[in-house]
Amino acid sequence: MxxxxxxxxxxxxxxxxxxxxxxxxxxxRRVMMPEDARAEWHRHFPDDIIRAVTVSRDGHAALIETETGPGLLWAMGADTVGRHLLDYDLIEHPRGLHVVFHDYTAPRATLHLTEDERRGWRILTERP
Structure with a gap:
C-alpha cells in the first residue's frame, strides 16, 4: 500500500x-456538583479529609478545603485535575482568576469566576 x-x-x-x-x-467539559467534586478529589487524593467544598457557578472548578490546606479541582475536558495549593500564584484574569502552579505537571489553570466568586476564592486561598 x-x-x-x-x-x-x-x-x-x-x-x-x-x-x-x-x-x-x-x-x-465536565460540570461538577459539590458531591461530584468531593468524589473526584478523593479519586486524586484518597487520604485527604475534606472539610468544605466550594464549586464555581459554572461547575467547571471547585475549591476544596482539606485538613492540610486548600486545593483546586478543575475540569479538563470530561476529566478533572486536582492540585493542592502549595506553591502557586493567583493572577487576575478578565473572566476570573489565573492560577499559575510552580509545577511542570500542571503549569496553569484559568478559572471562570464571577466578581463575587473571585473575591471569595481569593480570601479562601490566602496563605497564612
Missing part, C-alpha cells in the same frame, strides 16, 4: 473518531 494512501486513511480515521466523540457529547 502506498504511503500516501496509508497516511490518508490514518488521518481520516482519527478525524472521524474525533468528530464522532464530539457529536455524541463526549467532548464537553
Amino acid at each position: 502506498p504511503l500516501e494512501l496509508l497516511l490518508g486513511l490514518v488521518v481520516g480515521g482519527i478525524a472521524a473518531i474525533a468528530a464522532l466523540l464530539h457529536w455524541t457529547g463526549n467532548s464537553q
Whole structure:
C-alpha cells in the first residue's frame, strides 16, 4: 500500500473518531456538583479529609478545603485535575482568576469566576 494512501486513511480515521466523540457529547467539559467534586478529589487524593467544598457557578472548578490546606479541582475536558495549593500564584484574569502552579505537571489553570466568586476564592486561598 502506498504511503500516501496509508497516511490518508490514518488521518481520516482519527478525524472521524474525533468528530464522532464530539457529536455524541463526549467532548464537553465536565460540570461538577459539590458531591461530584468531593468524589473526584478523593479519586486524586484518597487520604485527604475534606472539610468544605466550594464549586464555581459554572461547575467547571471547585475549591476544596482539606485538613492540610486548600486545593483546586478543575475540569479538563470530561476529566478533572486536582492540585493542592502549595506553591502557586493567583493572577487576575478578565473572566476570573489565573492560577499559575510552580509545577511542570500542571503549569496553569484559568478559572471562570464571577466578581463575587473571585473575591471569595481569593480570601479562601490566602496563605497564612
